[in-house]
Amino acid sequence: MRHKKYVYFFGDGQAEGTGTMRELLGGKGSGLAEMTNLNISVPAGFTITTEACVEYFHSKMRYPPGMWDQALHGLRLVEKSMKARLGDPDTPLLVSVRSGARASMPGMMDTVLNLGLNQHTVQGLANKTGNQRFAVDGYRRFITMFGSVVMGMNRERFEHMLNAVKKEEGAKHDTDLSAEALGRLVDLYLGLVKEETGREFPQDPFEQLRMAINAVFESWYGDRAVTYRRLYDIPDEWGTAVNVQSMVFGNMGNTSGTGVAFTRNPATGAPTFFGECLLNAQGEDVVAGIRTPLPVQSLKDTLPKAYQDLIKTQQTLERHYRDMLDLEFTIQEGKLYMLQTRVGKRTGIAAVRIAVDMVRQGVIDRREAVKRVAPEQLSQYLYPIFESEIESKHESVGKGLPAGPGAAAGKVVLTAERAVELKEKGERAVLVRHETSPDDIHGMHAAEGFLTAKGGMTSHAAVVARQMGKVCVAGCDGLEVLGNGKSSWAHRF
Secondary structure: OOOOOOEEEEEOOEEOOOOOOHHHHHHHHHHHHHHHHOOOOOOOEEEEOHHHHHHHHHOOOOOOOOHHHHHHHHHHHHHHHHOOEOOOOOOEOOEEEEEEEOOOOOOOOOEEEEEOOOOOHHHHHHHHHOOHHHHHHHHHHHHHHHHHHOOOOOHHHHHHHHHHHHHHHOOOOHHHOOHHHHHHHHHHHHHHHHHHHOOOOOOOHHHHHHHHHHHHHHHHHOHHHHHHHHHHOOOHHHOEEEEEEEOOOOOOOOOOEEEEEEOOOOOOOOOOOEEEEEEOOOOHHHHOOOOOOEEHHHHHHHOHHHHHHHHHHHHHHHHHHOOOEEEEEEEEOOEEEEEEEEEOOOOHHHHHHHHHHHHHOOOOOHHHHHHOOOHHHHHHHHOOOOOOOOOOOOOOOOOOEEEEOOOOOOEEEOOHHHHHHHHHOOOOEEEEEOOOOHHHHHHHHHOOEEEEOOOOOOOHHHHHHHHHOOEEEEOOOOOOEOOOOOEOOOOOO
């Protein structure tokens, strides 16, 4: 019996899908397929379709017939492309497992990185790369992400252990920890998993893969994803695709890095390449606000060849898609890899400028330009703004990045739930966080604006602010949000 096709491979310059298959492959999957067909450097992988997700739920959380076998076939193609095998102790293949709905839902569903690591393959990765610290750090990251995303553990418990070890070692950042310290942390993490879940951390990479695919499917009905769909009228029936892609590593030292960029400024619409990056980091470090990112232009000095490749790639993609794009990339030991392309979220002011500029450049016609600016985006021209520093009679208490321009006022709230409470009472609130996360989406919708201590212009808070048309000041240098949930500021904004 011939089963429906649920898995589409991409790699080696050829993809079974295309950019026109967004409904079936989701936004991320169709973008990866299209970039592969454009001969852009994309790590090999495969996409499990949105139809598989829908049927998974209709079948009481069982895979549709043939899907798992097709996934294993796709995996073999990835292994051949990457010359590595999942679970091989000598040449281990590691993969990411990421969601990808047809409508952009930034951060609302789950992701797992570094899948395939266990107590045997971590040593194989260390031998293969000649970098013990990198391998152990990857295992530490994987246990954290898999434990919290797939096994339902509280991520904060991992973070508390990490902070305790950093304090013992006198380390300011994760990157300051030695291989030995990270090894101790891995042992602590494995013990925590056993303590909290009552089972050992899964060591079989194929079990890891199956569990991660299930978790991504099931995140479609997670609280934050459901809330987001209600806010933006996205049907439950669409489902999400799952993208399984070979890992490339931005945390292999200072010739490696990761970043998020836009082909034009998403806040103002200015026709300049715009983005942020970190050296010796993995992708979630940029958007999570764990470390302060650098302007993407800093790569011009640190990794000039990769930067030039990135400039050429973003130009190629904008010409091809004829729109402002949001890009994710990783640089592994000087080589650029593209991990995502999608039409970028932008403020209303940016939407108008980009549409007008693209008409003047002959990229789109006037009819298309009008379609690209939603009526509610025009209202942003009427939003209040702060007085200039010269005109203002008020004393500044801190400075940050204007991630979502405009002005907002309200009571300081430190939780999303409190923002919702005040909104229901008819009061205004400003959500103040160390950095927002996808779990804050209901509070972000209720708040007048967001203020974060960490993060930059491509952080979660910034992206959501531009989509919602709300004010956001990110990376505020005068703000400290303490671990017990209390802010060190008592000012009213």
